[in-house]
């Protein structure tokens with residue numbers, strides 16, 4: 665955090681870097697190693713990432729997005745009674761689990777980027 669923030673940096677840039685799970689400062693280095701483990705510093709520019717703690721934010725965002733993505737399908741399945749409930753429930757739970765696990769790293773990248781960006785001083 666030694667260098668000043670680029671004045672051209674926008675929320676769009678920050679969110680894009682977060683979704684890509686790239687360093688919010690340089691956009692090149694990774695912020696996650698493996699599935700969810702956070703790097704202590706950027707692998708490219710050595711920006712300190714250790715003090716950024718996303719905590720439960722990514723999980724909250726993942727649950728919110730998963731619920732909103734699956735709600736129309738759940739509503740459709742219930743209203744049209746197309747499958748018996750004993751088949752619907754495991755399928756919905758499996759899809760919800762896979763969706764949540766797929767979204768979680770992206771949400772963590774977004775939270776790390778947002779936290780980094782909001783801490784920057786002009």
Ligand SMILES: [Zn+2]
Nearest residue numbers: 687690706709
């Ligand atoms: Zn970097």
